[in-house]
Amino acid sequence: MEEVNGLRLYCCSNCRNHVALHDDVISKAFQGKSGRAFLFGHALNVSVGSKEDRELMTGLHTVADVYCSDCKQVLGWKYERAYEESQKYKEGKFVLEKAKIVRENCY
Template identity: 80%
Template sequence: MAELVGPRLYCCCNCRNHVALHDDVISKAFQGRNGRAFLFSHAMNIDIGPKEDRNLMTGLHTVADVYCNDCREVLGWKYERAYEESQKYKEGKIILEKSKIAKENW
């Protein structure tokens, strides 16, 4: 019988710092700067940069870049504000780019 190794995690692909739990994935159908991205309800061991308005594929949003708090790699961004009503569900959520994270304990 296999031993339970703990929760499935995502870590920074650069330094292996744990940044998110698989259970916190809301959607895997997002687009980041460099390809596919995942929308998470929470992330950990990250730093959040200054807020700025960006025109994204779904309209204007106020976002802040998200960095690994160990190696400072930019991993994605946090949605601070959505200007369109249909996009409000993203507020407070975090995008992590698939190319910037790796699986651990899978």
């Protein structure tokens, strides 16, 4: 994992844009469209698409796709609203798919 000013980073696997800090990982036990995914408290250099309701493994959520701000690849989604009380902790958080981010070779 590359360190910039002492920070360990995750980057877009397509263009190596810095998209998240290792310290912002909340959980590595999430499931994305293409396999494993990580839940982050924050994301960097991303754009957030339109909100829509999706039925996910943990119930109905309002989510918005998250795109790399440089190459526009879809990296995952942002939880905008959770309808079940037990899922409220996800609101405002980002799911980035492991297949779409890399921990090293960022520049």
